[in-house]
Amino acid sequence: MANLTLSVNGNSVNVDVDPNTPILWVLRDHINLVGTKFGCGIGQCGACTIHLNGTAIRSCSVPVSSADGKKITTIEGLSDDASHPVQQAWIAHDVPQCGYCQAGQIMTAAAFLSDNPSPSDSDISEAMNGNICRCGTYTRIHAAVKTAAKNS
Amino acid sequence: MISKHSDNHRRQFLKVSAAAGGGLLFGFNFMACESKPAIAEFLPPEIQMPEVWNEMNGFLKIGENGIVTIKSPNPEIGQNVKTAMPMIIAEELDVDWANVVVEQAPLDTEKYQRQIAGGSQSIRFGWKGLRQTGAKIRHILLAAAAKKLDVPVDELSTDNGIITHAASGQSLGYGEVAADAVTIEIPEEVPVKDPKDFKIIGQSKKNVDGFDLVQGKPLFGLDIKKEGMLIAMITHPPAFGMKIKSLDDSKAKGMPGIKDVVRINVEPAGWNPQWSDVNAYPELVAVVGNTTWEVMQAKKELNIEWEAESPAENTADHFTTLSELIKSGKGEVARHDGDVDKAFADAETIIEKTYTAPFLAHNTMEPMNFFANVTADKAELEGPIQTPMFLEGTLEGVLGIPKENISIMMTRMGGGFGRRLYGHFGTEAALISQKMKAPIKLVYTREDDMTQGTYRPAYMVTYKAGLDADGKLTAFEIKGAGIPGSPVFANRYPAGAVDNYRVENFELTTNISTGAWRAPRSNFIATAEQSFLDEIAEAAGKDPIDFRLELFEKAKTNPVGEENDYDAARYAGVLELVKEKSGWSPSGKGSGRGVSAYYCHNSYVAQVLDVEMDGDTPKVKKVHCAVDCGIVINPDSAKNQIEGGIVDGIGHALYSAITFKNGVPQQSNFDTYKLIRHSEAPVAIETHFVNNSIDPTGLGEPSLPPIGAALANAMYDANGKRYYHQPFTEGRELLG
Numbered sequence: 001m002a003n004l005t006l007s008v009n010g011n012s013v014n015v016d017v018d019p020n021t022p023i024l025w026v027l028r029d030h031i032n033l034v035g036t037k038f039g040c041g042i043g044q045c046g047a048c049t050i051h052l053n054g055t056a057i058r059s060c061s062v063p064v065s066s067a068d069g070k071k072i073t074t075i076e077g078l079s080d081d082a083s084h085p086v087q088q089a090w091i092a093h094d095v096p097q098c099g100y101c102q103a104g105q106i107m108t109a110a111a112f113l114s115d116n117p118s119p120s121d122s123d124i125s126e127a128m129n130g131n132i133c134r135c136g137t138y139t140r141i142h143a144a145v146k147t148a149a150k151n152s
Numbered sequence: 153m154i155s156k157h158s159d160n161h162r163r164q165f166l167k168v169s170a171a172a173g174g175g176l177l178f179g180f181n182f183m184a185c186e187s188k189p190a191i192a193e194f195l196p197p198e199i200q201m202p203e204v205w206n207e208m209n210g211f212l213k214i215g216e217n218g219i220v221t222i223k224s225p226n227p228e229i230g231q232n233v234k235t236a237m238p239m240i241i242a243e244e245l246d247v248d249w250a251n252v253v254v255e256q257a258p259l260d261t262e263k264y265q266r267q268i269a270g271g272s273q274s275i276r277f278g279w280k281g282l283r284q285t286g287a288k289i290r291h292i293l294l295a296a297a298a299k300k301l302d303v304p305v306d307e308l309s310t311d312n313g314i315i316t317h318a319a320s321g322q323s324l325g326y327g328e329v330a331a332d333a334v335t336i337e338i339p340e341e342v343p344v345k346d347p348k349d350f351k352i353i354g355q356s357k358k359n360v361d362g363f364d365l366v367q368g369k370p371l372f373g374l375d376i377k378k379e380g381m382l383i384a385m386i387t388h389p390p391a392f393g394m395k396i397k398s399l400d401d402s403k404a405k406g407m408p409g410i411k412d413v414v415r416i417n418v419e420p421a422g423w424n425p426q427w428s429d430v431n432a433y434p435e436l437v438a439v440v441g442n443t444t445w446e447v448m449q450a451k452k453e454l455n456i457e458w459e460a461e462s463p464a465e466n467t468a469d470h471f472t473t474l475s476e477l478i479k480s481g482k483g484e485v486a487r488h489d490g491d492v493d494k495a496f497a498d499a500e501t502i503i504e505k506t507y508t509a510p511f512l513a514h515n516t517m518e519p520m521n522f523f524a525n526v527t528a529d530k531a532e533l534e535g536p537i538q539t540p541m542f543l544e545g546t547l548e549g550v551l552g553i554p555k556e557n558i559s560i561m562m563t564r565m566g567g568g569f570g571r572r573l574y575g576h577f578g579t580e581a582a583l584i585s586q587k588m589k590a591p592i593k594l595v596y597t598r599e600d601d602m603t604q605g606t607y608r609p610a611y612m613v614t615y616k617a618g619l620d621a622d623g624k625l626t627a628f629e630i631k632g633a634g635i636p637g638s639p640v641f642a643n644r645y646p647a648g649a650v651d652n653y654r655v656e657n658f659e660l661t662t663n664i665s666t667g668a669w670r671a672p673r674s675n676f677i678a679t680a681e682q683s684f685l686d687e688i689a690e691a692a693g694k695d696p697i698d699f700r701l702e703l704f705e706k707a708k709t710n711p712v713g714e715e716n717d718y719d720a721a722r723y724a725g726v727l728e729l730v731k732e733k734s735g736w737s738p739s740g741k742g743s744g745r746g747v748s749a750y751y752c753h754n755s756y757v758a759q760v761l762d763v764e765m766d767g768d769t770p771k772v773k774k775v776h777c778a779v780d781c782g783i784v785i786n787p788d789s790a791k792n793q794i795e796g797g798i799v800d801g802i803g804h805a806l807y808s809a810i811t812f813k814n815g816v817p818q819q820s821n822f823d824t825y826k827l828i829r830h831s832e833a834p835v836a837i838e839t840h841f842v843n844n845s846i847d848p849t850g851l852g853e854p855s856l857p858p859i860g861a862a863l864a865n866a867m868y869d870a871n872g873k874r875y876y877h878q879p880f881t882e883g884r885e886l887l888g
Contacts, residue, residue: 001408018408018445025445029383034375035368037566038444039517040598044822047517075368083192087366091194094358094788097796098230099365100517100566106366125831132822134517134567135230136799137792138833 006067008033009077019065023057024048026064027074035075035103039132046131049104050074056111058130075103078110086110089148097135105131109145113152119145196363199253206330208289209338210263211241218313218327220247223257225264226274227538228361229568231793231852233274235360236785237282240275243352244286244344247326248312254360259540259560269538269568270668272753272850275785279847283344289333291342296333297324312351347783347845356788361564373535373563374595376523381591382411384440384584385447387454388433388604391815393462393663396435400455404439407453409446411590414438416583418576423549428542431576432605432665438584444595462663464815467610471508473660474612474633478506483631483656486642489712490652495627499618503691507615507680509878510809511635512608512669513825518566519601524581525591526551531558531582536565536572543575550579551586570668574606599820607810608669610635611676615684618652623692625650625703632677633658636666639673639680645723645751646685648716649703664812670800671853674752679805679860679878682748686865687874695738696747696865697731700724718751722780725842726758729778733840734760744773746865750858754849756780756842759798761834761862765870768881770863772802772834777855779839782846790851791839797855798837803828805860806881826879 006013008031015030027033027050036059039047043058050059051073052066078084082091086109096102105128112119112127119127124145133141202215212222222238238254259267266277290310297315298305301322309316316323347353364371389395401413419425419434437454441447477483496502522535531553537543540560548555565572581594596604611634618627628650632640638657647653669675689699704727707720727749730736736747744765749758760776775798784790807826811818819825864875 021445025443029443029445032377033368034370034377037372037517038374038519038595040822042598042821042823045517075366079367081192081195082363082366083195088192088194090366091358091362094356094362094792096230096359096362096365097232097792098517098565098567099359099361100372102365103368121835122831128830132517132827132829134515134569134800134827136796136803136828136833138799138828138830139795139835139837140792141830 004064004068006064006072007070008072009074015064017064020063023050023059023062023064023067023072027059033074033076037100037103039101045101046108047101047104049107049131051107051111054111054114056108075107078106084110085152086113086144086148089144089151092147093140093144095137095140095144097137101131101133105133105141109148113145113149117149117152119149197250202327206334208330208334209285210260211285212245212289214326214330216327216330218325219251219253220245220313220326221253221255223255225257225267226278227267227269227540227562227565228256229269229538229565229572231269231274232359232786232789233269235357235789236275237278238360239352239357239785240279240282241286243350244283245290246310246312249352249357251313256562256564259544259562261541267540270570270573272755272852272854274850275848276754276850284341287342287344288338292333292336292338293326293329295336296329300324300329300332353783353785354787357786359789371564372518372566373521373523374518374566376534376563376593378523378525378591381523381593382440382442382588383444383447384438384581384592384594385451385597386436386438386580386594386600387451387456388436388600389458390603391458391464392432392605392665392812393460393464393815394458395461396437397457397459399437401437403453403455404450407446407450409442410450411440411442412588413454414440414584414587416580416587418550418579418583420550426542426545428539428574429546429576430574430606430665430667432663436580438580440584440588440592448597465662465664465812466814467510467811470610470635470660471612474635477633477658477660478612478614478631483658486640486655486657487647488654489647489650492627492629492652492654495652496616496618498620499627500621501619501691502616503687504614504616505684505687505876506612507683507876508612509610509676509679510811511610511664511666512804512808513602513810513819514569514571514606514669515602515825515827516565516567516569516571519598520577520596520604521594522578522581523591523593524578524585526553526582526585529553529557533559533578533582534561534563535578535581536563537575537578538565538568538572539575543578546575546579547582551582569670570672571606574667598822602825603817603820605665606667607664608675609637609666611639613639613677613680615680617684617688619688619692623694625688625692627652629654631656631658633660635660635662635664639677641673641677641717643715643717645707645718646703648711648713648720649707651712653712663815671752671857674750674853674857675801678748678750678752678857679864682750682858682861683864683874686746686861686868697727697736700727700749722756723749723751726756726778726780729840729842730758730760730776733778733838734776736760742869744866744870746862746867746869748858748862748865750854752857753853755851755854757854757858759858759862761859761866763863763866763870765867770806770867770881772863774836774838775834775859775862777837777839778842779851779855780842780844781849781851781854782844783848784841785848787841790841793851794839794855795837797853798859799828799833801856801859802834802863803832805863805878807879809879
C-alpha cells in the first residue's frame with residue numbers, strides 16, 4: 001500500500017492503494033468515480049477509457065503508479081452538464097441503447113478529435129475500433145463523432 | 153434513481169433552485185473542465201420539482217405544479233422501454249412530455265404485471281394496460297375538475313395537462329385537481345384515444361437516461377455503493393461436468409484486504425429450481441474483501457482441486473454427433489403435409505444443404521453482478537435482472553425468507569440479450585451476504601462470465617427441396633438438431649406454402665448449460681432457411697424476392713394445412729416495402745446484394761444487404777430494412793433497436809464462437825472471442841416501418857434473425873461462394 005496524490009478532473013485526491021492497482025479500480029473503488037466502466041480487464045473493450053495528460057488510455061491496464069505527476073480526466077470531468085461537443089453530439093443522435101460502453105466511446109472520441117479535428121470516415125473507424133458496443137450502436141457513434149467534429 | 157427525461161431543449165437560462173420537500177437541487181458547478189465547451193444545444197432540463205406529490209396509483213404521481221412522475225415498470229436492458237412505456241401512459245393521461253419525470257419501478261407483483269425484459273413482449277403485453285393506466289387517471293382528474301368547476305364532465309376537455317371548460321373559458325392544471333382526484337374511485341375500464349389523435353406516441357423522444365449516460369452517472373448494478381458493502385467474486389470450475397473436490401484457501405485468506413473465503417451452494421437439497429435457475433455450477437467458492445482489485449488478486453491464490461461429475465465434451469464430437477443424429481432418421485416428426493417421400497421421388501431437381509452454428513456467449517458489456525444485503529429475516533437486493541419476480545421466488549426457496557420480506561430494485565442493465573433471465577448471480581450474492589452477515593456486491597470478471605455457460609445452443613439443420621420440371625417447389629423437408637433442442641419452428645413459413653412439407657427434430661443432451669439468446673432458435677434457423685430459399689430460387693431460375701412472394705401468394709390464397717404461424721399478407725408486405733426502398737431489381741444480380749425476410753416475436757422484417765468483398769473479407773455497405781411491428785411508439789428509438797439487431801446478427805454470423813476441449817471453453821475474453829467492431833459494422837442502415845394501426849409488437853429481437861442470410865446471400869452474389877457454417881469468416885477453423 002502507498003499513499004498517492006492524484007490529479008483527477010482538476011482536483012487533488014489522496015488515495016492509499018497498492019501502486020500496482022489499475023487506475024480503473026482506484027477510480028471506481030477508492031475515489032467513487034464509477035463513470036469509467038469495467039468490461040474486460042485486458043484493454044480489449046475500451047469501456048475503461050480515460051485521458052492521461054489528454055491521451056486516451058485503457059485504465060484497466062495501467063497501474064496507478066503511472067499516473068504520478070499526470071492529469072487524469074474521466075467522463076465526469078469532460079463537463080458538468082453534458083455540454084462537451086462529443087456529449088452534445090451523443091444526445092443529438094440519441095446514441096445509447098444500454099449505455100454501458102458509451103462513457104468509454106465518448107472519452108476515446110474526445111481525445112481523438114482534439115488530435116484530429118477534421119477526420120475522414122476511415123480515420124474515425126480506426127480510432128474508435130478499440131471500443132466495443134455490444135448493442136451495435138456503431139452507425140450512430142460514427143454519425144455523432146462526425147457531428148462533434150463539425151461543432152468543435 | 154430519478155432520471156429526468158431529456159427533451160429537445162434549446163439553451164436555457166440556468167438557475168440554482170433550492171431543494172424544498174420533494175425538490176431536487178440542480179446546480180451548475182463552474183469547476184474547471186479540460187476543454188472549453190461550445191455553446192450547448194442540449195442541456196439537461198431544469199424541472200422545478202413540486203413541494204407536494206399526489207400518488208395517483210402505483211404508476212404515477214402528480215405534483216401540485218403539474219409535474220408528473222411516471223414509473224416505468226419493466227427492466228431496462230437498452231431496449232428503451234424506460235422511455236416507451238411512460239410515453240404510452242403520458243399519451244393517454246394527456247400531459248406534456250416536457251413535464252414528465254421517469255423513475256424505474258421496483259419489483260412489485262401486486263402493482264405491475266409481467267416485469268420481464270424478454271421475448272420482445274414489454275410493449276405488446278403492456279400496451280392495453282398502460283393506456284388504461286393513463287386514461288383512468290385522466291378520467292378521475294376530469295371528474296375532480298367537473299366537481300370543482302361545478303360543470304358536467306362531458307363539457308370538459310384536456311390538452312397537455314390542462315383541463316378546459318370551453319363554455320366558460322375556465323381552465324385548471326392537472327396539479328390543481330390532483331389532490332381532489334385521489335379520492336375519486338377509479339373505474340374498471342375507460343375509453344382510450346384514437347391513434348390518429350396521438351401526440352406523443354409516434355413522435356421520437358430522447359432516451360430518458362440519455363443525459364445521465366453521457367455523463368457517466370451511476371446507473372448500473374456494477375456502480376452500486378452502499379454503507380458497509382464488501383466486494384465478492386466467485387470461482388467456478390474450469391470445465392463443464394466438473395465440481396469442487398477440495399479447497400485450500402489459506403493463501404487467499406491472508407491476502408491484503410480480504411475478509412473471508414466462503415463456499416456456497418445455490419441449489420440446496422430439497423429445493424426445486426425454476427426455469428430461470430439454469431446453472432452448470434451451483435457450488436462455488438467466493439472470496440470476499442474490501443475492494444475489487446484486492447479480491448481479484450486473492451482469487452488467483454485459491455488452490456482448488458476439481459473432480460469430474462459427468463463426461464467432458466469436445467466441439468469436434470458435437471458436430472460429428474449432430475450429423476449422425478440427423479442421418480439416423482430417428483427424429484420426432486413435428487409436421488407432415490402431403491407425402492414428402494413420394495414428392496422427392498417424383499422431383500426433377502433435388503437440392504439438399506446442411507447449415508451449422510456454434511455455441512455463443514451473450515457477453516453483455518456489463519459483466520454479471522448483484523448487490524445483496526441479507527439479514528436474519530430480510531433480503532434487500534439490487535442489480536441487473538431481466539426476471540425479478542423469478543429471482544424473488546428462488547430467493548424465497550433458497551434463503552427461507554418469505555417474499556414479503558424480500559425487496560428487489562432493478563438497476564439499468566449494461567445489456568441483457570437473454571443472459572440476465574437466469575438470476576443465479578442474484579442468488580449467489582444473497583447467499584454470500586447471508587454467510588458473511590454483511591452487504592455484498594458480487595462481481596464477475598469477463599472470464600468468469602464468458603466461461604460460465606448459459607450459452608446459445610450449437611445447431612445443425614439439413615434442408616431438402618424438390619422442384620418439378622416447371623421449377624415449381626413441390627417438396628420441402630427440414631431436419632433440425634441442437635445441443636440441446638431442435639432450432640426448427642414447424643409451423644413457420646414456408647409451411648403452408650408447399651404441398652409436401654415435413655419437419656423432423658433431433659436433440660443432443662449436454663452438460664454444457666444453455667439458455668435463451670436474443671431471438672432463441674430464430675437466431676440460427678432464419679439464416680439457414682433464408683439462405684436455402686435463395687438456392688432454391690436460383691435453381692428454379694427465379695428472382696429471390698419474386699420466388700418468396702409466389703410462396704406467400706399460395707399461403708394466402710390456397711394454404712396447406714391450418715396451423716401456419718404467420719400472416720402471409722404482412723410477411724409479403726415487408727418484402728415488397730424493402731424491394732421498393734432498396735431499388736431492388738433482378739438486373740442488379742452480381743452487385744453483391746442479398747435479401748432475407750423473417751417473422752418472429754410477432755413482428756415482420758425484410759432486409760436487403762449490400763456488400764463488397766475485399767478478398768474473403770466482407771465490407772457491408774448498406775442495409776435496407778422494412779419492419780411491420782404495428783404502431784411504432786418511439787420511431788428513432790425503434791430504429792436504434794433495428795440497427796442494433798442487424799449489427800448483432802452480422803457480427804455473430806461472421807466472427808463469434810465458443811468451442812470446447814475436454815469441457816473447457818476455449819474462449820474467455822475478447823482477445824479470443826471476437827465481437828464485431830466499429831469498422832466492421834454496416835456503413836449505413838436505413839429502416840422503414842409499415843404504416844398501420846395494428847397494436848404494437850416487439851422490436852428487441854426481430855431484426856437479428858434474418859440478417860445472417862441477407863449477408864450470406866449478398867456474399868454469394870458478390871463472389872459466388874455459399875456460406876453454410878457460422879462463423880463465416882474468422883474462427884471457422886476453431887470448429888474443425
